[in-house]
Amino acid sequence: MNTQLLSHALNDLGEKYVAEALEYAPPVRQKRPLFIALAACLSLFIAFGLWQFRSPLETVTLSGGETLRFAPLSSVPTNSLDLFVDTRALTAYEREALFPGLSAEGFGVWSGEDRSFLGFEGHLGRVRFIFSATETLLQDTIIEGTEATASQDGVGITAGYFRTRPNSQGKRTVIYYATFTLNGQTFYLENAGEEADKDSVKSELAQALEGLIENGALPEAAFPSL
């Protein structure tokens, strides 16, 4: 077989192989720093004694007319994750297969032991997003008890928010979150911003939420391999 023929054959390979080789990033082995940014952020709230207090329910109207209610969170419990995981950035193909039409950015998470797909952590626009494909939840925030629930297309949504104490300039930060489950898969979304912009922060979260619910549970066939 001559090299010229082989060279031409290589050039005729599908673009997906080229794209994969261009986008590949090696897996990163890590112990538990999943969602470390949020954990650090939450720790800061606690460490600096940021003030939590009971506030009235916040709401946003979803496109279907339902009202999503965010309950004020009275505490910031976190869940200890002690997992060996492998992570890598997902390619555009993989992201589109998982979250069609949603422009998701982020990385996949696999079990460090059996290399099974555990989920995804990233963003939908400004909205931070964590998808847990199995019962192993990748977010380390425990959400239970005080949150308000609502529904969109028959899917139950639990939602809440934090509000920080005013900073030296008198500005507060609000963090809205929402979570729902479809076929054993858990979706967690979170968006933060200045309190003065809270309406846009909430509506961005709601928009991402609706897109995910509309797409439904993710098919296992779309789960990428490590």
Next chain:
Amino acid sequence: MEDKQIVELFWQRSEEALAALDHKYGKLCRALASRWAKDPQDAEECVNDAYLALWEAIPPARPEPLIAYLCKVIRNLSLKRREHDEAMKRDSRCDASLEELAEALPAGTDVWSEVAAKELARALERFLDTLSRQDRVIFMRRYWFGDPYQEIAGRVGLSEKTVSVRLTRLRKRLRQYFIQEGILS
């Protein structure tokens, strides 16, 4: 700028498309062309030719992903140019009898090669699909992009030695696969 926006500029026949394309992917394109072209000047010309090829292809094409499409065009142009240069050199050494024989042969030889290359490409794709993602990337970076071992090692997070061993195994596997498929005897 997002790839979709660049493609849209091509569709609008805006020359900003070329500037945006070069700004975003120029460095990568020149690096790829320099792997296959014989000198930097040739590489630069290949990149420019590739931009022109995109200008002519879009519209009606809407390549997705844009960079993979562009890389294919650059590699193709670079190889064609090199083959042409090598053929010119060969011609200079050819004796008259071979030239006569070449003229007497039908132009079907090239057609046959093209068909064979396409069939071989499909077989290669089937082979690539049997590999792990990492092995597939190592194979493509070495034989499609022409990257040196050291560069591949850095890209996939392995040592240079491991990449070398992996490629040796992959070549053996490929040969075995081609034998199974009846491509090699």
